[in-house]
Amino acid sequence: MFDEKMLLDLQSTLGSHGILISFSGRFSQGIIEELGEAIMEHMKAEDRPRNDIYNVFAIFVEITHNIKKYAQSKLGSDFYDQIYSSGIVTIGRNEEGYFICSGNLVEKTDAEKLANALDALIPLDKDQLKKCYKEQRKKDLPPGSTGAGLGLIDIARKSSKPLHYSMRDMQDLEFFTLTVMV
Template sequence: MKTIDLLGLRDSFAEHRVLLCFNGPISKSLIEDIGNALRGYMEAELAPANATMDVFAVYIEMAQNIRHYSRKRGDSDLTAIATLAIAREEDGHYAVSAGNLVDPEDGERLVATIEALAQLDKQSLKESYKRRLREPRGTDGHSGAGLGLLDIARKSSQPLSARLTPQPGGRCFFSLQATI
């Protein structure tokens, strides 16, 4: 077994100002536990209450999206792998990032949706969110229509950014970042 360079990992986390990072199988209870740790850390850091709530909400939405996608594909809690990181930027904003393996077609659709959202101003995002709320749910009972992404975009102080990186085996790694 290869030795993990913990010092190098620590230095990388310090350089990127990472407060919290997780990589591995994600379950409902783990999402909750990490969320509680995140909230506790931000409260101890004396972060403004509105920033704490927004960072927490965005983290929860991103983590749940990964879990829902994995379950839809038939993955178990042990194979629903997520990579999540929350960092504090020098200007006081928080970068909330999440990523997972996706089918290329799903990833391309998601990146296109996020790129379209990135073009909207705050008022347009608000109007789109309200319009989406009034739309009927899909016949499968799962909205999947991007209401959560719209909410993340509304909470973000900068446009969302997404990346799709091809991986061996025909899948892609999708990553999303929101700045709160």
């Protein structure tokens, strides 16, 4: 049973890791907007630089939309309910700056594609990321595509450090985590 001690322990754990906002579950447009607004207000109250506020907000929105769109794309999959309910995002601050850490279940074939895309982006510097972004914008969208493939590149461009990701085997699925520093 969940009680006040467990809630206090959870609050203490989040605070000790610098987590300001955390959400776990099914992402909707309303939840994304409310959480985005909350983090912007928090950062403004701390008198953070406008560019930091914009980058944290933009990365948060891109990541949460990616989780939501991915889950919606799995409608009809045997794992749809698991995938749709698996999203989590945290935003926090530590000595290096702000971090956005997210996770969600992905099908194994998609995990491999995602890892390949990230492995190609991580070693690139800011100029190379800018060039990659411009090249990607010029490409035609592949049939059945839901986007131009710019999201991860844009996240990497706004990040102050190389992206960090991991995959954890969860039997039929992989739990994908992404950490972005601003």
